[in-house]
Amino acid sequence: MSGDRAVLVERPGVHRLVTRPRPEPGPGEALVRVAAAGICLSDREVYEGRRAPGYARYPVVPGHEWSGTVEAVGAGVDPALLGRPCVGEGFRSCGFCERCRYGETSLCTAGYAETGFTEPGAFADRLLVPARLLHPLPEGADLRAAALLEPAAVVAAAVRAGRPRPGERIAVVGAGTLGLLAVQWLASASPAELAVVDPRAARAERALGFGATRALGPAEVRAAHGGFDLVVETAGAPTTAASSCLLARRGGRVVLTGMFAEGAAGIDPVHLSVSQLELRSVFGASSAAWADAVRAFAAGVLDPAPLVTHEFPLDRFAEALALVGGGDPAVGKVLLRP
Structure with missing residues (x-):
């Protein structure tokens, strides 16, 4: 079985590019090949150890802003997702607590869990996520721009x-x-x-x-x-x-x-x-806000593409991270492109 590359932050200030076994989706899961992953200030907080207690768990593969294509699905997942371009919610809400039942999934009371902070994220070749968190995109969608749908969902x-x-x-x-x-x-x-x-x-x-x-x-x-x-x-x-x-x-x-x-x-x-x-x-985004952002993107109301100014491969993570929050007005959104 071939391996996947991932940026692993072992502890604050220490990272390395690792090769790991390719993830296999279990029941209810989907394996996504990452097309692009955005770096934001919260990723820098994770790397520098400045994230609030309980909101990061080391070692961790960061990356909560991402887009990609569904490559495999586990048992119980609709096979129609295979090959679909997609984005996905970061919060791993339980779906059962009172707040989730009200549709306020960003207020889930089951405890904080989020892709790229407490769960393996998208600074990697592939990402394993609960399929219920995926939002399919139209065929031919600009996945470079779609990597910004996570901050767009916060705006929504x-x-x-x-x-x-x-x-x-x-x-x-x-x-x-x-x-x-x-x-x-x-x-x-x-x-x-x-x-x-x-x-x-x-x-x-x-x-x-x-x-x-x-x-x-x-x-x-x-x-x-x-x-x-x-x-x-x-x-x-x-x-x-x-x-x-x-x-x-x-x-x-x-x-x-x-x-x-x-x-x-x-x-x-x-x-x-x-x-x-x-x-x-606002902290994060509910499932409803995600749906709003994806719909606005698909309709052309929202076009994040002009915000992207820099793109780097995984092995230049340190160089990419250094640009984020550096104050250079020429630096907009920085992407990793596995």
């Missing part, structure tokens, strides 16, 4: 929580991968204004090509306080949760999607209560 969850309506004034805070995908998605909701807030002028200006109507730098933000019906925060920077609430009008809506670290600035409870803000947060 934020859009579901934010409930944009035509003619509203909307702000997106942060112009990274999540921010640009959010701009592209929210532009389809016909807002009266769609502003992007980012201190990095080059990134903020890039959002104009994704459907934003204006870019706000630090000098313009204060004048924009209280000016938006909906604010979607995507940056996860130390001050952006608090500053996003200041951008919303009284009675407005704020959705936090960025991953914050300990020590981030708190939200002023007086402002929150007096302004009667509706505040929601």
Whole structure:
């Protein structure tokens, strides 16, 4: 039996490219040949040992943003999946707890388990996943772009929580991968204004090509306080949760999607209560949000392809990882291509 290559992070700061036996799908499982896998800041957190306790398990093969083609299926799995291009949910929700029964699979109470963090991920030739988590894509789908459907599903969850309506004034805070995908998605909701807030002028200006109507730098933000019906925060920077609430009008809506670290600035409870803000947060994406993202991608509403700027083979993982979060405005989404 031929072997598969995988990037194994043995412990924080230590990795190697290993060859392992090719996985065989068991009952209810599917074996996917990986076409592309995205690297994000949370992968760097795993590598550097900065992931919150309980949200990573070593040794681990990272990779939670991926696309591929179903190569084999186990017992009980529809054989029609064979040869289908697909993406897959990362959370290994149980499907039986009360939250799962309500369709809130990202809130599963059975314990945290996620592909690429506690379960083997997609920085490998092949990936073994529960078939129930797969979302088939149309034949001929751009699998390079489809690797970004995981962050797109997070954006879909934020859009579901934010409930944009035509003619509203909307702000997106942060112009990274999540921010640009959010701009592209929210532009389809016909807002009266769609502003992007980012201190990095080059990134903020890039959002104009994704459907934003204006870019706000630090000098313009204060004048924009209280000016938006909906604010979607995507940056996860130390001050952006608090500053996003200041951008919303009284009675407005704020959705936090960025991953914050300990020590981030708190939200002023007086402002929150007096302004009667509706505040929601997003961590990952439910099955419904995944379905929204796949449908938007298939319909052409969402095109993540322009976000990809760099592609590397598995054996250049260290070089690829070093680009992520380095601050270079020329670096967008970085992919591994097994």
